[in-house]
Amino acid sequence: MGRIAGTLREKLSVAFAPEELEVEDDSARHAGHAGATPGGESHFNIRIRSAAFAGQSRVTRQRMVYRVLAEELAGPVHALSLTALAPDEAR
Template sequence: MTGTAKGPVAAEIEKRLRDALAPERLHVVDDSEKHRGHAGHDPRGESHFTVTVVSAAFAGQGRVARQRMINAALADLLRDRVHALAMVTKAPGEA
C-alpha cells in the first residue's frame, strides 16, 4: 500500500480510508494546484483530491456503493474542507 499524501488534509484522508477500508493499495493525490483561481479553490491549499483505492471491501459492490463508502469515511472533511474528490475504486483482481 502506498500513498502520495503530503499535507495534513491528505494525510487525514489517507488515514481514514486506511482505517475504514483496509485497502491493498491507496493513492491520495492533491490536485489543488490545478484548480488555482477556479471556484472552490481554497487559498490554504488541499481542496481538490483524487483517491485510488483497491480494497476487498469493494468486492460485490457497485460504483455508487463504493463511492458512498468513501464519502462516509470522509463525510466531515467533504463538508468542511475538501471541495472536490475524484475516486477510482477497485476490488482486488479488478486493478
C-alpha cells in the same frame, strides 16, 4: 503530505485496509476555480483498492468512501475524484 491529505489517508486506511491507496492533492490544477483555497488541499484524486469493495457497485463504493470522509467533504475538501476498485479489478 499536507494535514488534510494525511487525514484522508488515515481514515481510508482504517476503514478499508486497502492493498493500494493513493491520495493526490490536485489543488494546484484548480487554482482560481470555485472552492480552491490559497493553501491548496481542496481538490483531491484518490485511488483505492480494497477487498471491502468486492461485489459492490461503483455507486455503493463511492457512498462507502463518502461516508468515511463526510466531515472533510463538508468542510475543507471541495472536490474529490475517486477510483475505488476490488482486488481483482484493473483500471
